[in-house]
Amino acid sequence: MARPRGKKRTAAEAAAKEPAKRGRVKRVRAPPRPTEYFPEKRNLEDLWFSAFPIGTEWENIDKIKEFNWNFENLERALEEGGELYGKKVYLFGSTEPQLLYVNGERKIVLIPVIIAVDCPFPPSDKIGINSVQRENEEILPMKAMKMAWVPYVPLEDRLSRIDSLKTKIFTLGCTQRRSALKHLKTERVKKFDYCMPYYMPLQPVEDEDDTVINFLYPLEPPIVDDFDWEMDDYEDFADQKVQDDILPEDEKEKFKGFLKEMVRERKRELKQAKEARKKAIDDMDPKEKEAFENIKFYKFYPVKTADTPDVGGVKSKYINRYYRSAHYLM
Template sequence: MSKVSKRKTLPAATEEATTRRTKRVKASPPPQYVEEQRNLQDLWKAAFLVGTEWDRLDSVYKYNWDFRNLEKEFEEGGKFYGIGPTNKVYIFAATETASTALPELLPTLAAVVAPRPPSMEIAINAVQREEEIVPLKHMKMDWMPYIPLAKSNLPQIFVMGCTQRKTSLKQMKVERLMKFQYCVPYIMNPKVEEEKERDADVEFFFPREPQPPLNCEFNWEVDEVETYTDNLIEEEELSPDEKEEFMEILKEEVKKSKRKMMDARKKRMENPNYEEAATYYGNKKLYKIYPVQTPDTPMIENRCHYVNRYYRNAHEII
């Protein structure tokens, strides 16, 4: 006798719920559109903001600064289009105050068009300290190649970058830490070197107790030691009892200044690379780039050609 299979019957409520589950369709999320990154959009971020305090770097990067003006100069008809293979573009960055009313910092770029790097050294200019010119690597900096998303028709681009990690700053000595914010991109400028040989200004502090030290500025080509001292006494900045001591210190500072001037001239005359550096400085092209003004960034009130004491003024502002 054959067995007849019995179909298991679900309760009506369970069967209805199952039917509903099979018909439920999950709604598709709305499409998300991500703006495609432009070829050189992050170029400005690749350059280290030389001379900017470490604790203020984040305040610069919190804004979405727009350097489309720089990007366009690499396109056909732009200043950096078709300049290779002999010439390359070397870019370094710094910061300026956005306006006199706002303490916000804005990034500025300088672009040098030349066959080789402007310098493999950097200057350290601290207040009341001698100028130092040290190799870039001493401050963990270098000219680093920038790799764009697309390389077609682009010249070689190098940025002044820094490999110093921010996380290790706490272990760094204060003197070493401060040197980073005193860094200034350097180039051997014949005019600057010759000015060092003509610098007759002397600045020093004369100790006074219990008063704070007296800050003195003296030009040994214009001023006379005793007359200058008598004027300070007349202005009650100096007491008559301090005259002789002050004059001795001032005369010593003048000797140091004259010795420094002679050393600068000797150094220039003995430098075998001086003439080459002078030719390089005269032939290079220097551009300064400010970000494009946008509603999301602080108002940029002033734009100037001045780059720094070594590069002086840019040929053009972009």
């Protein structure tokens, strides 16, 4: 008997019974990343931030970064064609709290300012420490507060050898580490809050013949006021404080003694300041004396930008009690 002939397998049946062949998985190319473009940094863009904001409380220094402040006016002044181009300048920073409009609301803003001193020599190597809360003024070497004039290196020169640079820009630097403040005594930390760059002008300042003292009398609450030793009478001044219920009656004599000692101390300070100025001028090199006779102060505020508040209405030429006022407000 003939064997039945087998049926021819269809292609579909053959494919179902045969093991699947492994095919190479095609790699899918990731779409190309868009090219990122960063704005080119200006040559002096970080100059203002290199100047230590002297006299600003440590806990407030970070508030300066709240806005992206811009000091292109300072940069232009130091670049070719600017008022300070090619001159030796010394820069220090400071801050001024002001009530400004921010996003339609009034808010206290800590405005950074930069003082540029146009002088071929450092204006001073000392720091003054003074405030209403402190009884006595201190004049200390900068290094006692870990400060010094530091050469500033523009961006385009930062790959050059430091010893070959001939920079004419110096900024006030401070090497005190904030992380180490917790190991310092409170009095030492507070000294930084009251620091001001010291400067002794050749010409007497206006208040050297001033007869007014600012005082803080330690009571609870303390008495903060002014006393003019030529215009005010000790007895009448104390009586008025008693009548205003500011000073207890049994504290009056002690208060008058306090005022008299403050006046004596101020007179001693004025006398010493005059003598120190005379000696400094007498001992000064003629070239140095000429430089200080022609010294100029420039005060820079940040320029207005789309993302910073407008400071145009609060600008002031006043610098501090030593430098007094700027010659030029920028």
